[in-house]
Amino acid sequence: MARYILRRLAFSIITLFLLVTVVFLITNVFPSDPGRQIAGPFASQEQVDVLNEQLGTNDPLLNQYGRLLRSSVTFDYGDSFQVGQPVSELLWPALGRSAKLVLYGLVLTVPAAIAAGMFAARRRNTFIDRGIVTLGVASSSIPEFVSGVALQYFIGVKLGWFEVLALAPRGSNLITELKHLTLPALSLLVVYFGYIARMTRAGTIQALDADYTRTATMKGLSTRHVMRRHVARNALQPTVSVVGTQIGYLFSGLIGLELIFNYPGVGRLIYNASTSKDFPLLSAGVILVGIIYMICTLAADLIIAWMNPRARLQVTS
Amino acid sequence: MQVPPPDADGAAAAVEVDAAVAAGDDVIGEAGPITGLAYDMRGERRQAARERRRLLLRRPGFIIGVLIILTWIVCGVGGDKITPSDPLVPNDTSSLSPRAGHLMGTDQLGRDVLSRVMAGARDVLIVAPLAATLSVIAGAFLGLLMGYYRGWVDEILSRLVEVLLSIPVILMALLITATLGSSKIVVIGTVAVLFTPIVTRTVRAAVLSEAQLDYVTSARLRGEKGLFVMTREILPNITPTILVEYTVRIGYAVFTVATLSFLGAGIQPPSPDWGLAVSDTYALIPAGQWWPTLFPALAIASVVVATNLVADSIEAALAA
Numbered sequence: 001m002a003r004y005i006l007r008r009l010a011f012s013i014i015t016l017f018l019l020v021t022v023v024f025l026i027t028n029v030f031p032s033d034p035g036r037q038i039a040g041p042f043a044s045q046e047q048v049d050v051l052n053e054q055l056g057t058n059d060p061l062l063n064q065y066g067r068l069l070r071s072s073v074t075f076d077y078g079d080s081f082q083v084g085q086p087v088s089e090l091l092w093p094a095l096g097r098s099a100k101l102v103l104y105g106l107v108l109t110v111p112a113a114i115a116a117g118m119f120a121a122r123r124r125n126t127f128i129d130r131g132i133v134t135l136g137v138a139s140s141s142i143p144e145f146v147s148g149v150a151l152q153y154f155i156g157v158k159l160g161w162f163e164v165l166a167l168a169p170r171g172s173n174l175i176t177e178l179k180h181l182t183l184p185a186l187s188l189l190v191v192y193f194g195y196i197a198r199m200t201r202a203g204t205i206q207a208l209d210a211d212y213t214r215t216a217t218m219k220g221l222s223t224r225h226v227m228r229r230h231v232a233r234n235a236l237q238p239t240v241s242v243v244g245t246q247i248g249y250l251f252s253g254l255i256g257l258e259l260i261f262n263y264p265g266v267g268r269l270i271y272n273a274s275t276s277k278d279f280p281l282l283s284a285g286v287i288l289v290g291i292i293y294m295i296c297t298l299a300a301d302l303i304i305a306w307m308n309p310r311a312r313l314q315v316t317s
Numbered sequence: 318m319q320v321p322p323p324d325a326d327g328a329a330a331a332v333e334v335d336a337a338v339a340a341g342d343d344v345i346g347e348a349g350p351i352t353g354l355a356y357d358m359r360g361e362r363r364q365a366a367r368e369r370r371r372l373l374l375r376r377p378g379f380i381i382g383v384l385i386i387l388t389w390i391v392c393g394v395g396g397d398k399i400t401p402s403d404p405l406v407p408n409d410t411s412s413l414s415p416r417a418g419h420l421m422g423t424d425q426l427g428r429d430v431l432s433r434v435m436a437g438a439r440d441v442l443i444v445a446p447l448a449a450t451l452s453v454i455a456g457a458f459l460g461l462l463m464g465y466y467r468g469w470v471d472e473i474l475s476r477l478v479e480v481l482l483s484i485p486v487i488l489m490a491l492l493i494t495a496t497l498g499s500s501k502i503v504v505i506g507t508v509a510v511l512f513t514p515i516v517t518r519t520v521r522a523a524v525l526s527e528a529q530l531d532y533v534t535s536a537r538l539r540g541e542k543g544l545f546v547m548t549r550e551i552l553p554n555i556t557p558t559i560l561v562e563y564t565v566r567i568g569y570a571v572f573t574v575a576t577l578s579f580l581g582a583g584i585q586p587p588s589p590d591w592g593l594a595v596s597d598t599y600a601l602i603p604a605g606q607w608w609p610t611l612f613p614a615l616a617i618a619s620v621v622v623a624t625n626l627v628a629d630s631i632e633a634a635l636a637a
Contacts, residue, residue: 014476015476015479015480015483018476018477018480019480019483019484022480022481022484023492026489026492026493026496027492027496137622137625137629138622138625141568141572141621141622141625142617142618142621142622143572143575143576143579143617143618143621144576145576145579145595145596145599145614146575146595146614146615146617146618149595149599149602149610149611149614150611150614150615152599152602152603153602153607153610153611156602156603157602157603157605157607164602164603165603248483248485249485251485252485252486252487252488253485253487255487255491255580256576256579256580259580259596259599260599270488270491271491271580273495274491274492274494274495274580274582275495275581277495279495282491282492282495283492285488286484286488286489286491286492289484289485289488290483290484290488293483293484293485294483297483
């Protein structure tokens, strides 16, 4: 196991290095003039030059690359161009708020999706099973911002059950905060429920058809016991890996939802950075989300290795 | 088999070829020479394709999906020639709720929402399929090369593909459009580039499992060039996989392009594009003005769901 963890960590670090390189290539090798982009078409050339000097875009490319690599280790990305504050000071509080929303969303989604997936698997090819699968496909193929506006209108405005905007007033307690976060969290549920449920269903069907399940049933164990000890343990591996990979994607899906529900999380921050060409903030945001994604997939892989010793033999699928 | 095989491997291969010929003769029976065999196979293949088509047409999901997409194509092609009023010009009081004359109401500038939703089909239906097509071509090319030749190039490219897959598409697209500015060309290129690793992975996996099969080995032993084996032997056998991937990609491309437009990094105003319309108007929902947002949002959902229905049906029909 220790060997596996080490190899898996090394893989993550290589991936991180490549990610930083890709981000660097995109922001630097494409012909672009950040100073001009920020100052706009009417600024004088001197102003643009000064801006480029400040941004460090006139330095040799290798120096800039080294700087970005170093930043990714220390997480000190310098000052945001638009706000003037250090990038990390902007990112961390926003990340905290997004994490709260993601966590709430996952707490709503994962148990419901696993239950639905296992339920569907045990009633394979019945009307209910088809309904769950079709609903899952349909709901997970709709962009987050679309389901977001639909929920905002139908549940928030029409029925008035939950707050329409996600940020609770300063100093309100957890219950109020959660009430404000419910609609965006439900939008996450709409998008991710189907995918997780489908994976659970597939895993469960495989486990139900396996020989060890037949043996367990035939030696007279109760259905309840078979489902819990024999099926669930094996069936949930694809689910764990999907949940792990989806958390990273959740953060990007958040962009639309945080805009619609006006929530100052990391998605909205990255969006603002992209519209205002705030490259230090934008690169840092993208790398941060990449790191989160990597940590989540790493965690998922380790959990799977813990659940299933055979998985320890390979580093990548 | 008249010439003595030079080594053990050759011998084994020769025996295999013999076995294959014998098996083939058994199947064909008295049909006779190789030309007859080729002819029969072609006829069989045509029949299989016909049966698959019939299977496809019997699936309600396929019919519904195609009808929805056709409707939007008609709207997109017709453009402002078939819309009830001009989608770009204010032509009534602003913010009217849905009523006779404006079935979907008017937006905050007084433009007819129905006309805008109809005309809004055009850009996304050009941009998304183009991006998907490019990514499938590039992905199939890379996947074939990597899966067939393996080696260290494959090793490095596979790592790179994993990295690119670990970055959420939307974030990468924001990064690229912030650097290059957003025009239709940039959006098409960005989505195509970001989808390529996904297609590459699918195609590579399919090629890997195909390359282990006997027909590939025998083609190699015949002394065929790599290019021939890849394009004439392997490609036809993985075409179903690529086709399914292609339809799925179109769905995701619509999804991604709409999201990018919503984020201001995709199709630009004054296009009546759906994602753009949603982002222009969603701030009015808390005030109760839902129609300029909800109708284009439903239009996006309908296209994505329709493409997925078609993709699922094709997959099921090919698997049957």
